[in-house]
Amino acid sequence: MHHAPPDLSFGDLTPEFMLDALEAAGLRADGRMLQLNSFENRVLLAHLEDPHDGCNVGIAKFYRPGRWSDAQILEEHGFAAELAAAEVPVAAPWTLTGGATLCHHQGQRLAVTPRQGGRGPELEDPEVLRWIGRLLARLHGVGRARPFAERLTWASAAPAQAARDWLIGHDAIPPEIAPGWDDAARRCIAAIQAAFDSLPDLRLTRLHGDCHPGNILWTPDRGPHFVDLDDAVMGPVVQDLWMLLPGPIHASDASRLQLNAVLDGYEQIAEFDDRELRLIEPLRTMRMIHHSAWLARRWGDPAFPLAFPWFGTSNYWLDQVAKLREQLEAMKPKDAPPTMARDEDIVNFDGDGFS
Known part of the structure; x- marks a missing residue:
């Protein structure tokens, strides 16, 4: 490599x-x-x-x-x-x-x-998720006031394409694996773009951009608060929702139920366009390709080989090929837009239906 x-x-x-x-x-x-x-x-x-x-x-x-x-x-x-x-x-x-x-x-x-103290939020607690959902709706309400003029936009496959081009252009992938990875990446990029093209009137908003649980701190008296807007972008609001989930909603009851709780809180404050649920797996796939390029670009920083010793090995890239192929299946267009049986699921989530 x-x-x-x-x-x-x-x-x-x-x-x-x-x-x-x-x-x-x-x-x-x-x-x-x-x-x-x-x-x-x-x-x-x-x-x-x-x-x-x-x-x-x-x-x-x-x-x-x-x-x-x-x-x-x-x-x-x-x-x-x-x-x-x-x-x-x-x-x-x-x-x-x-x-x-x-x-x-x-x-x-x-x-x-x-300094703002706190701990990670308890994402298994539906009330915590509803609170985070309400807070994200308020954040996006501010975000809609005006667009970013300088920061990036995640509203097409362009970030994934740029990451793929860098990895291939810099011979970052072992030569015996590169063709298979590139084939899977190209097909994923086409599927990502098709998903965005299916929503031509998609509303874009200023977002947190990297809203994973590590960037939300919780205190018992104040609830959740956000840190680290370093990756703030323009994009669909679902970008700030899906990273809170433990896995794909099509493969995990826990993810589906947790998403329902976040959306329940979100829609107490603002409307959510259910069509954006189609973008969860394309956005997840784009982040996977982007993350590989991020690691490769930063490999000259001595902190990275110490923290990510597994990166760049043949096993890593073979695993990426397998995951991208799985994402191709996950991104296949469905006959109808995703729907969420929210009320029933939330009842189950609060009771014995969640584990």
């Missing part, structure tokens, strides 16, 4: 550099820092000598150089500020030196949000 060239873009992020960057941003840290789990960016918890906006602990994010433009980052920050103003619980960046939310320091870009 031919990997991406070495990525030394975070090589200067020593503790001393990060302390200096925080001070340049107008925040004096007391030296107590803890690096947090993040692969795309470098994120650390920093204790401050003087509170900022009443908080003495901040979460500092150093953005990976070259991934987003300043305009794209600032558009993300603006969306977070709109959500906070609408009292949608989200970790919005602080205003730093010069009145900006994005600070530049010796080639690195930095944003800081207040």
Whole structure:
């Protein structure tokens, strides 16, 4: 496998550099820092000598150089500020030196949000899922106020096509497996595009974009709140719903029941276009192809081989071929749009019907 060239873009992020960057941003840290789990960016918890906006602990994010433009980052920050103003619980960046939310320091870009504690949500609890559904409906209500001008749009197979082109163009797949993977990927991309083409009047909204359970924190008194809008995009609202599920809805009763509970909460606040359910498996497939390319692109970062030692092996790519072929079956057009027997399922979900 031919990997991406070495990525030394975070090589200067020593503790001393990060302390200096925080001070340049107008925040004096007391030296107590803890690096947090993040692969795309470098994120650390920093204790401050003087509170900022009443908080003495901040979460500092150093953005990976070259991934987003300043305009794209600032558009993300603006969306977070709109959500906070609408009292949608989200970790919005602080205003730093010069009145900006994005600070530049010796080639690195930095944003800081207040620390917001919490734990992962109990997704087996239907009331938790309904609460998350209501919160997502409020987030999307703010998202509909205006479109993104700078950030990406997930409303076609273009992200999957770009990921496929990069992997094939960079010989990232073992040569004995590449033809089989490419055949499956091309067929999946065609199926993804066909699914979007079947909804020509699809409504696009500003989204969280990466709304998996790890990006939702729960506290008993406040319920759920969102963190990490780094992947905010334009797209169909179902993109922010399907990643909460434990698996495909066609293959898992648990997934179907959990989706019903999320939708029950969502529709207490906003309408949901049931036709978007057709896009769950295309979006899942697109994320699979995109994730493989993301890992390959980042392989020069020393953190990636340590965290993903299985990536790039023949077994990994053979497994991907098998999964993409499974997704082709899952994406086959049905005779009628998906329907959800919601009331009955939700009754079962609350009782003995869920395990």
